[in-house]
Amino acid sequence: MDKKLLFICLDGDSHQVVQILRIRFKPKTLHYFYKFSPKARAMVKTVTMDLNCYYPLVAREIFPNTQIIIDRFHIVQMLTRSSKSLRVQTMKHFKKQSREYKLLKSTWKLYLMKYDKLNKKTPYFTMTGISKTI
Incomplete structure (x- = not known):
């Protein structure tokens, strides 16, 4: 079994999977989220993430109005x-x-x-x- 790490995007309210990105690196993640309009991205209130060092950078760039939360x-x-x-x-x-x-x-x-x-x-x-x- 291939043990690649994935980028999994969930809806914070319903906990339903929105998207699974096969590559979790910054360029691919940015590319995916830039598909959404700035208005849609500005409506995101919180982003919960693991301790990957570049996720906060991505979150701040893509979601300017968000609060970053590290998962429990x-x-x-x-x-x-x-x-x-x-x-x-x-x-x-x-x-x-x-x-x-x-x-x-x-x-x-x-x-x-x-x-x-x-x-x-x-x-x-x-x-x-x-x-x-x-």
């Missing part, structure tokens, strides 16, 4: 990666047999759990050793 999935993905990186960097300051290292190593899944899925009755132990409940 990519925000959460970026925060998760940053959190993991910080946790691993912190772990490197401790010996592998230390209590601090083991706590950072073993509890990482808690940080990724949805709040309503956490067991709020069973105590857990923090770095200071004080028992808490979530």
